[in-house]
Amino acid sequence: ISLAAAPPLLNLDPRTAEDLLESLVDTSLLESAAPGRYRYHDLVRLYARACAERDEQPPVERELALSRLLDFYLATAAGVYALERPGDRLVAHLEPTRHPGLTFEDRHSALDWLFSEANCLLACAQQSTGQNMLRRAVDLLWAAKDLAESGANSKQYESAALTTRDAARTYGDARAEGRARTTITNVHIVAGRFDEAEAEAERAMQLARSADDPVPNCWAPNDRGVIAIYQGRHEEGEQHLLQAIENFRADSNFVGQASALCNLSRIHVSLGRVSSAIELAQQGIDIYDRMGLSLRLANGRYALGIALTRAGRLPEALNQLTEALALFHDNRQPLWEGVTHFRLAEAHLAAHRPTLAAAHAEQAIALRGIGGEWRRGTVLTVLGKALDSIGQPDRARACWHEALAIYEQLGAPEAEETRLLLMPVAAA
Structure with missing residues (x-):
């Protein structure tokens, strides 16, 4: 665990938490694996867990500790998401937290935190399946979706998403289940499991309507449009993406709207409407530029590069794709x-x-x-x-x-x- 995550877990101020952790290192009950990070030896961890479960404290104390840690991770991951995607309305729809989270000087330091905390963050989401924590756990996966798209933590991310989906279904929580299914949709798309992705996205849309939840209501049809691109169902994909654009506009989510416009550009390429494909991708890029985005701008240039390639405007296409490549690399x-x-x-x-x-x-x-x-x-x-x-x-x-x-x-x-x-x- 990191020094930043320990105080909310222990319900202590940062200085007291650090003193406690260092005293445990001095007595060999903890190891400092790296500056600012602490861990148990495997056998000590098993013993500590057995003590906690048997007689150290009632279950509610452990649940409260996990809840505080979940708040810390959700608040901080939401801050990273907002820094990476200024103007994206997702952060306005996340569950509230009591912890303010960390703040970062720039997006690079924010991404450093996200990827260094990935294992702990995803483990926290997977363990937070109690009814009073589940919605926050699902939203943590949303805020940390870069971990799934990067491929670096896709297996652990998928495991956490499946666990939260199953818990939401058990509790009958349509909102949590719809959001969890949308995160799983993304995992399946990344892995190329398009039939499974379509099934999850379709169910997410149904749940979004019943729960009146704008998050999957916007992103699930966008995902279904992407899936249709890969499966060659272009007319159907166009309808999904037009619906996504309408829903994003209703939510005043211009960043989401730009994503759907760029995806619709790829549909138009496949349908032979090259001129409109270029225009749609450029509309998406214009929105990303206005919002000051970096990662999503890469997606826009990627879509425009595809359209320009099909139009035979190859020098322009190569320029767009080369810029997209640099942006994707910069965003890990x-x-x-x-x-x-x-x-x-x-x-x-x-x-x-x-x-x-x-x-x-x-x-x-x-x-x-x-x-x-x-x-x-x-x-x-x-x-x-x-x-x-x-x-x-x-x-x-x-x-x-x-x-x-x-x-x-x-x-x-x-x-x-x-x-x-x-x-x-x-x-x-």
Whole structure:
């Protein structure tokens, strides 16, 4: 646990808490793993837990301690979220806390805190399933969603989200369940489990209506639009995203509106409406610029880069995607770096620069990307095209065979295109 998190847990002022922790280090009951961080030896932890559960204090004292820690994490994570996404209305809809949380000088120090506290924060959310803490635990996952999208803590994040969803369902808390299901939707999208993501998002929308909760009411249709993009259900996805835009506007959430506009741009690209796709992405970027956003601006430039690539405006597309890549890197989003390398590979291939396309595709494979195995298949397909263009047909065929195996296992429609790519290579 960190020195900043210990005072609310112990219900002590910071100086007294630090003195206590240091005295426990002196008696070898705690270890200081790093400056400002403390932990038990495994055996001491088990003994301390057994004492607490048996005779040290009644359960309500332990629950109050956990509740104070949860307040600290939620208040601070909400502050990080607000710093990363100024103007996003989510923070106005989070459960109130008694702890004010930490404040940060800049977004980089805020992200340092979020990622260094990830394991403790997610463990706290997963343990806070009591009825009086559950809504705050779910909201903590919302405020810390960067941990899921980065891929660094996706398994632990998913475990916590599933635990809170199941607890909310047990209590019959439609609001908590709807929000928990929306966090799980995001986890499934990141992993490329699109059918599961769609089922969670659809149920989240139903719960949002019954609970009159603007959070999943806005984000669930936005997520369903994204899922439809990946599954090729473009007309249906367009309707979901138009609904999301309307709901975001009703909530005065301009940042969410920009997200939905950029996603709608990708739908228009797939439908062949390239001019409107460029216009929609630019509208999203304009909103992000006005709000002073960094991470979300990367998403806008990513969407615009895709549209410009399809329009054949390749130098502009490469500029947008290169800027997006730098922003994703700056915001510690390696999975989004991966998909941006993939889009750069597509743009370079369209510009007849297969060597550069292959280099970006290989970077995309190394960094993985949003979409899991499905995304890996799309990258392998482009890498194969690049390798074939630079005179390496054997490596190209190996990439396409691997991509085809992925698509067939997933039942993805891209399998047919990959079979066609293999036919001329096999005939040669």
